Amino acid sequence: MLDFDKLIDEHLKKENRPKGIGRYYPSEAGTCMRKIWYSYKFPSEVEPELLKIFEMGNIVHNFVVEVLKSEKVKDIELLESEFPFREEVEDFMISGRIDNLIKIKASGKIYLVEVKSTKSIDYVKEASPHNVQQLQLYMHFTGVHNGFLLYIDKSNLKTKTFEIEYSEEEAKRILERFKSLHKHLKEENLPEAEGRSHKEIKWMCGYCEYKDRCHTDTPKAKHEEE
Ligand code: SF4
Numbered sequence: 001m002l003d004f005d006k007l008i009d010e011h012l013k014k015e016n017r018p019k020g021i022g023r024y025y026p027s028e029a030g031t032c033m034r035k036i037w038y039s040y041k042f043p044s045e046v047e048p049e050l051l052k053i054f055e056m057g058n059i060v061h062n063f064v065v066e067v068l069k070s071e072k073v074k075d076i077e078l079l080e081s082e083f084p085f086r087e088e089v090e091d092f093m094i095s096g097r098i099d100n101l102i103k104i105k106a107s108g109k110i111y112l113v114e115v116k117s118t119k120s121i122d123y124v125k126e127a128s129p130h131n132v133q134q135l136q137l138y139m140h141f142t143g144v145h146n147g148f149l150l151y152i153d154k155s156n157l158k159t160k161t162f163e164i165e166y167s168e169e170e171a172k173r174i175l176e177r178f179k180s181l182h183k184h185l186k187e188e189n190l191p192e193a194e195g196r197s198h199k200e201i202k203w204m205c206g207y208c209e210y211k212d213r214c215h216t217d218t219p220k221a222k223h224e225e226e
Helices: 005-013 033-041 050-070 129-142 168-186 211-217
Strands: 075-088 092-104 110-118 145-155 159-165
Touching: 005 050, 005 129, 033 168, 050 075, 050 092, 050 110, 050 145, 075 129, 075 168, 092 129, 092 168, 110 129, 129 145, 129 159, 129 168
Parallel strands: 110 145
Antiparallel strands: 075 092, 092 110, 145 159
16 A cells, blocks of 8 residues: 555655744744744744645745746746845844746836735735735845735636735834844743734634643733633
């Protein structure tokens, strides 16, 4: 009997490398700050099921690159894909990988394209604020002030695209958040339980592996009902 699930698990298994304080990731820009803080202080191994979901995302991302660089696609030129980005801010660093840089041939305009795979495109009505924050940072540091967020359905490859307007003010606000995270980590100071205190991001708690720890540390967060 061939257990292919086991082979996939073996193939995807990763060494658990703890994140170093002082190095932060734009993809986490809009995440609950306490959750990020815990991920530095109490690194946890990524579940095999989650690794598979990430891999599915990678497969879809590669497909998007294939489309963007296809000779059959005439309107777009793919300038770069999966290119690293690293920026020093005070005494820490923000680094990540930008999905795609494209040129619209008709206008000559250059855009960053950040790709997000999703379970169902029907539920995507607008760009998610935490995805927008990630793209804002990329636009800020690269100087490319045009961006698209492209959502693609993993089950049928249907897409929705949102053009995101660059905002220097928003980019600076996000940078301030990273400065605050860095300070909290250096000073061993637990940040606010943002997910539980702000209803717009409360959904993050449902996917948080630190839920129990968070409730033990703060039995009742700001704005939580009795
Ligand atoms: S449970 Fe919610 S508030 Fe607490 S760390 Fe996780 S995401 Fe943040």
